[in-house]
């Protein structure tokens with residue numbers, strides 16, 4: 001599944017990179033091509049202007065250095081015969097066939113002669129007499145071999161560069177794809193695991209309900225009272241499914257980054273005290289002493305309903321995993337810029353192996369998996385952690401087997417006036 005995505009990603013990346021590289025290379029080449037030719041042409045035009053306006057009767061390049069002499073001049077008679085050319089030895093006799101000025105007046109063209117490239121400007125000049133002939137057409141011939149060689153070289157470099165870039169982009173693409181896909185793959189696996197666990201958790205109570213309902217059909221004449229045990233068990237499982245589905249829904253919504261937190265100022269000390277009062281009779285029934293050290297005047301900016309849920313999850317665990325004659329302490333105090341809430345019990349504790357996983361979804365310590373103690377699902381603490389973190393808080397736990405467990409929560413407080 002991820003292989004195909006990777007291949008797709010790499011080919012897309014490589015293609016885009018290659019196209020950009022090609023466009024870049026071609027633009028540079030075109031720019032250089034235009035630039036070289038236009039500077040040659042303006043040079044030629046400049047020299048032609050000099051001949052026309054200064055009415056130079058003699059060949060103008062004689063006051064140029066040898067190394068600057070890239071332009072040759074060809075003087076043509078009106079009849080179409082070559083009268084003179086300079087510098088001497090610039091061409092062979094056979095070359096002149098290529099330079100016929102007919103039909104090229106005022107135009108610039110490129111001519112290849114035996115492997116050399118020339119840019120030729122043909123201009124009409126005011127008539128002069130040379131070697132007893134009327135000369136009215138001059139050709140300026142510019143040897144553009146260096147420019148052509150440079151452009152060729154450049155094209156080659158761009159070509160090799162593109163191929164090199166293509167190979168490089170494949171490697172970079174593969175590297176990036178691997179890097180980018182790791183977290184996606186991980187969260188995908190986590191999500192699949194979550195769905196598998198959820199289905200598994202749902203299947204058990206559902207099959208229990210089904211069995212019980214089938215049992216009811218076996219004795220259709222019995223009254224509800226006679227079957228109350230079966231009905232009660234089914235109802236209990238229905239409640240479990242209900243709770244589970246609600247928790248799953250909430251976790252799914254937290255995963256999709258929905259806005260689930262409704263911030264409001266509320267008296268958090270008051271809330272905790274209320275929960276304390278609710279749990280006290282239950283603790284009494286189990287012969288557990290519930291002690292509170294709550295600063296009742298504390299206020300907090302947070303989601304009251306979610307925080308209620310958080311404290312119920314923790315207290316429910318403390319009660320569930322603490323034996324009779326145990327003790328549970330709830331404390332809530334202000335500490336500098338934090339509100340610190342501690343829920344501590346003298347219960348069965350959590351083994352060191354379990355501690356790192358205790359906030360994972362569906363995680364229950366080995367001994368609880370048999371569900372002799374509780375009908376829990378193992379989602380409670382993962383929801384608790386999410387609620388704490390949604391309030392930018394921290395939850396930590398200390399625990400020792402058979403000694404007790406202590407959950408500490410720290411919420412940062414923003415001062416308000």
Ligand SMILES: Nc1ncnc2c1ncn2[C@@H]1O[C@H](COP(=O)(O)OP(=O)(O)OP(=O)(O)O)[C@@H](O)[C@H]1O
Nearest residue numbers: 317318321349364365368376377378379380381405
């Ligand atoms: N106070 C505690 N003392 C000892 N073990 C605890 C305590 N709190 C949690 N645990 C361990 O952590 C596990 C996960 O707790 P969690 O609340 O997430 O699930 P649960 O209580 O099993 O099920 P439920 O979803 O119904 O709360 C529990 O199964 C238990 O083994």
Ligand SMILES: [Mg+2]
Nearest residue numbers: 317376380381
């Ligand atoms: Mg629990």
